[in-house]
Amino acid sequence: MKTVLMVAEKPSLAQSIAKILSRGSLSSHKGLNGACSIHEYAGTFAGQPVRFKMTSVCGHVMTLDFLGKYNKWDKVDPAELFSQAPTEKKEANPKLNMVKFLQVEGRGCDYIVLWLDCDKEGENICFEVLDAVLPVMNKAHGGEKTVFRARFSSITDTDICNAMACLGEPDHNEALSVDARQELDLRIGCAFTRFQTKYFQGKYGDLDSSLISFGPCQTPTLGFCVERHDKIQSFKPETYWVLQAKVNTDKDRSLLLDWDRVRVFDREIAQMFLNMTKLKKEAQVEATSKKEKAKQRPLALNTVEMLRVASSSLGMGPQHAMQTAERLYTQGYISYPRTETTHYPENFDLKGALRQQANHPYWADMVKRLLAEGINRPRKGHDAGDHPPITPMRSATEAELGGDAWRLYEYITRHFIATVSHDCKYLQSTISFRIGPELFTCSGKTVLSPGFTEIMPWQSVPLEESLPTCQRGDTFTVSEVKMLEKQTSPPDYLTEAELITLMEKHGIGTDASIPVHINNICQRHYVTVETGRRLKPTNLGIVLVHGYYKIDAELVLPTIRSAVEKQLNLIAQGKADYRQVLGHTLDVFKRKFHYFVDSIAGMDELMEVSFSPLAATGKPLSHCGKCHRFMKYIQAKPSRLHCSHCDETYTLPQNGTIKLYKELRCPLDDFELVLWSSGSRGKSYPLCPYCYNHPPFRDMKKG
DNA sequence: GCAAGGTC
DSSP, X not given: OEEEEEEESSHHHHHHHHHHHTTTOOEEEEOTTSSOEEEEEEEEETTEEEEEEEEEOOSOSEEEEEOGGGGXXXXXXXXXXXXXXXXXXXXXXXXXXXXXXXHHXXXXXXXXXXXXXXXXXXXXXXXXXXXXXXXXXXXXXXXXXXXXXXXXXXXXXXXHHHHHHSOBOOOHHXXXXXXXXXXXXXXXXXXXXXXXXXXXXXXXXXXXXXXXXXXXXXHHHHHHHHHHHHHHHHXXXXXXXXXXXXXXXXXXXXXXXXXXXXXXXXXXXXXXXXXXXXXXXXXXXXXXXEEEEEEOOOOXXXXXXXXXXXXXXXXXXXXXXXXXXXXXXXTTSBSOSOOOOOSOOTTOOHHHHHHTTTTOTTTHHHHHHHHHHOOOOOOOOXXXXXXXXXXXXXXXXXXXXXXXXXXXXXXXXXXXXXXTSOOEEEEEEEEEEEETTEEEEEEEEEEEEOGGGGTSGGXXXXXXXXXXXXXXXXXXXXXXXXXXXXXXXXXXXXXXXXXXXXXXXXXXXXXXXXHHHHHHHHHTTSEEEXXXXXXXXXXXXXXXXXXXXXXXXXXXXXXXXXXXXXXXXXXXXXXXXXXXXXXXXHHHHHHHHHHHHHTHHHHHHHHHHHSOBGGGSSEEEEEOTTTOSEEEEXXXXXXXXEXXXXXXXXXXXXSSEEEEEEEEEOTTTXXXXXXXXXXXXXXXXXXXXXXXXXXXXXXXXXX
């Protein structure tokens, strides 16, 4: 009997797809890497009985990197990374042994069906899988087709069975566009990162980052934060004036009215309006209106919305929120947490998911009522064709999950219940008054039916005092008209939630990588997370972005990514040649790089203001073997010795303290020896700073 | 030591 190998992008999908195709009768076992499983069942394929073997990879099998010797920072000129430096594909995660695993499972198989995610990355992984597996599969005879691609837009019975019934071929152009993206990101990112890092680390002693990275996603991400900072800095408060009126509605109740002109920026004009109104004793009702309005129930939950709420309402950073969500997913509490989709599949069992929550101590009442009275149809969202929206998969209590896991689970569950609840309905009443020649309005909201806000109380319409009942022509006594002087206020620093929205809007990163980029700019000390999870750029972050603006604004603008993606899409659509696009784009960035290197003095001028030159930082410690003057020890990371006379910097072993070692000198180069000791176990050894950087013997590694 | 994209 022939065997059909089928490969999905991740273990969870292999299992769901196998379950659907085998109608539940399958036998499963773990593969040799412990991460992927193999699900086997019998069936028919190409008109014959076959054995199906469904398994998966874990994302990309391969990753792109430079050949080893081009990873030596002090031996390679970063400019070489644009073309000369050769790249190679390496296993993305050596611990998983993915290639070996695929070959063990693929050996002796006759057909392969590729079930990778239906996006460009998935198409690329198809070819990574084929590269590993085709050499060990049985050879086709008579030109029979053996490689198939399944295309599906959701993980539902109909969609998966349809995909199986009309198999196609993997799309080589789409895969090539990803190859191009990988190579561009690697070459451009590493060249700029290495150059900046080496240049500024060789000049300044207090940069507060051992790595000054650059990337087509992280740099625009930082750019957004600095753009807001600049707006705050350049903000000039303006004074404005508003009129506020109060009328008596009852013996002891009064109503505050808003001026229809809202505000004026000229004091004298405001004063004129005040003079025209303040002597009037009566306010006349010009019109009243009552409108029924609705606050819509939320769309089904996708990843970026979950991350926004986690940051703004739960105070959890995107990276942490994702880790927490992943744990909830692997423990079976929620569905797959990485999805762009906000629309439930047609056959999604909404009631079943709801029933699981019917005995929960916190929301049993609401859930039972919904089940009894009938759930509301969810709003029509966007179907990205990846995974269903994020929903709870089983009931859990606070005691069971605890901490942040519980808080995230509670939010996901409340959000899910809200999507099948009714809209919140309220009545908006407004009364407009005339006092003299000026119009004033007051409005109020009263809730008619709370709908979903009952399960999401933080969304509820705030309680307000009800407005008096009145009609056109009624008059009220004016108790006060006054003029208030106010000032426009600057915007605040960007919140993480706002940043996520900006990134999504400009196509910077993906649902899975947005948290990584934000984390990157934090870890590199380009921004700090302030109260309310607002991102405040550091001096380093500000200087970098201002420097890019000065030299070549495209390096930091969000269009840097979209412009390249436009080119990549041409490859994917078969409208442009892969080599040509790659060569052309690399050439453009190579020119940008050389221009950047030539203009670096422009950024340096900004650096000088915020940071101290190496010669002015650190304290004298040991003697240089060349000029015999004292060298300075710079403790800030990366710790190093700097000889200002020779203008040389010597790196030191990290994560420990450095002291003078018995005033002994190295017999080879006359540099004074220093002692490195680690904080914890009292491990220590003496070393020569020169030999540590320039190994004196052949075949001796640096450091 | 570097990018961004998958995923565990």
